[in-house]
Amino acid sequence: MRYFLTLLLLGQIIMAATIQYIETNGLKIPLIYEEDKRLPLATMQFTFTNAGSITDTDKAGLAKMSARVMNEGTKKLGSYAFAEQLESQAIHISASTGAETFVLEVGSLTENFDVALGYFASLLADPNFTEDALSKVKTTTIGALSRKENDFDYIASNELKSILFKGTPLANPSSGTVESIESIELKDIKSFIQKNLISSKLIVILGGDVDIEAVKEKAAQIISTLYKGRSEEVVNYEVVENAKDSVLLKETEQAYVYFGSPYNMKADDEEYYKARVATYILGTGGFGSRLMEEIRVKRGLAYSAYARVSVTKSSSYMTGYLQTKLESMEEAKATVKEVIAKFVKKGVTQEELDQTKKFLLGSEPLRVETMNQRLNRTFMEYYKGQELGHSQIELQKIESLTLKDLNKFITKHKEILDLSFAIVTK
Numbered sequence: 378m379r380y381f382l383t384l385l386l387l388g389q390i391i392m393a394a395t396i397q398y399i400e401t402n403g404l405k406i407p408l409i410y411e412e413d414k415r416l417p418l419a420t421m422q423f424t425f426t427n428a429g430s431i432t433d434t435d436k437a438g439l440a441k442m443s444a445r446v447m448n449e450g451t452k453k454l455g456s457y458a459f460a461e462q463l464e465s466q467a468i469h470i471s472a473s474t475g476a477e478t479f480v481l482e483v484g485s486l487t488e489n490f491d492v493a494l495g496y497f498a499s500l501l502a503d504p505n506f507t508e509d510a511l512s513k514v515k516t517t518t519i520g521a522l523s524r525k526e527n528d529f530d531y532i533a534s535n536e537l538k539s540i541l542f543k544g545t546p547l548a549n550p551s552s553g554t555v556e557s558i559e560s561i562e563l564k565d566i567k568s569f570i571q572k573n574l575i576s577s578k579l580i581v582i583l584g585g586d587v588d589i590e591a592v593k594e595k596a597a598q599i600i601s602t603l604y605k606g607r608s609e610e611v612v613n614y615e616v617v618e619n620a621k622d623s624v625l626l627k628e629t630e631q632a633y634v635y636f637g638s639p640y641n642m643k644a645d646d647e648e649y650y651k652a653r654v655a656t657y658i659l660g661t662g663g664f665g666s667r668l669m670e671e672i673r674v675k676r677g678l679a680y681s682a683y684a685r686v687s688v689t690k691s692s693s694y695m696t697g698y699l700q701t702k703l704e705s706m707e708e709a710k711a712t713v714k715e716v717i718a719k720f721v722k723k724g725v726t727q728e729e730l731d732q733t734k735k736f737l738l739g740s741e742p743l744r745v746e747t748m749n750q751r752l753n754r755t756f757m758e759y760y761k762g763q764e765l766g767h768s769q770i771e772l773q774k775i776e777s778l779t780l781k782d783l784n785k786f787i788t789k790h791k792e793i794l795d796l797s798f799a800i801v802t803k
Contacts, residue, residue: 420483427611438554446566582752611691635698638793657733658725669681
């Protein structure tokens with residue numbers, strides 16, 4: 378209980394993010410806000426949901442390419458002049474994507490934030506949608522993809538996703554392929570932005586030393602220039618039912634073994650905290666994990682072995698990886714299956730549970746020490762439909778978790794035994 382009490386007191390001090398709303402165009406746009414006056418800085422994000430790489434149904438890499446073109450400044454100023462003006466005033470503006478989100482971010486010193494918002498508005502109103510900008514972005518992207526031809530971790534990881542999510546957008550590399558990037562035209566970029574950067578998909582995140590009411594007013598003006606559009610639920614893609622192995626032959630001195638399986642859980646599942654504890658013991662906890670203990674410490678098959686669970690609105694699955702000697706590949710693969718099978722059948726020990734609680738609760742302050750971490754946590758709580766402060770409640774549940782309940786949970790998730798493998802070897 379002492380860990381939870383410490384964290385509860387910590388939470389009362391730092392969990393200051395609140396949910397407010399910006400009303401414009403008949404919409405109430407959620408605003409996640411945290412005041413922080415320790416430094417004269419301000420940051421704002423326009424986060425568009427259901428607008429990331431899961432929308433790349435026709436051309437892989439379109440979402441990321443659209444973000445890269447948005448990073449090329451305005452059509453009026455061009456890439457170089459726009460960047461030069463931002464730099465001269467210590468303003469940062471960037472676009473990025475995740476699997477489910479498209480994010481536009483602006484940050485600056487508090488005294489320059491009004492000016493920064495002006496540049497932010499001009500970028501949304503007049504992005505550099507020109508053939509020159511697209512050509513530049515395509516050249517750098519294709520160059521980066523070409524350099525990954527010998528990145529066997531990248532190749533094995535993408536191959537595993539193509540197996541687990543065959544026939545869905547998640548099967549494609551989020552950065553695209555050389556062929557898909559070459560096929561992207563300016564009209565594709567424009568169509569993506571028009572369809573996805575819309576006010577009905579928007580969540581605003583704001584933090585720092587700002588006049589909240591003044592920023593809300595300016596943000597409302599910017600939002601009013603966006604298409605209203607229509608928000609849709611994120612499509613959930615399930616892992617394929619039949620496990621499969623894929624072996625890719627390359628000129629390599631090591632075998633790259635990637636594995637994955639279904640994990641039956643929803644993004645807002647009340648038992649997710651049990652998955653955190655279980656996965657830490659199985660493969661996320663470094664030298665203390667089951668996979669590391671068996672694969673490195675006892676058998677010397679690899680320098681490291683790792684497993685984690687990803688649970689989002691669009692997917693839920695377990696993945697892991699290791700590198701091993703070419704001649705040890707089959708033994709390493711068999712050991713992964715053996716360790717996971719024993720884990721599901723017999724569960725964990727009281728000592729493993731105690732050590733995991735100690736780490737997860739004791740390291741919590743490191744996960745909320747910056748304003749951006751706290752804002753992101755509040756965003757995820759809101760995005761998943763959870764109450765504000767859910768992460769603190771989850772820590773209390775971890776602190777109270779019994780061995781019996783954890784092992785019951787572990788043995789229930791037999792689907793992780795349906796392992797698919799993607800292996801790069803010689």
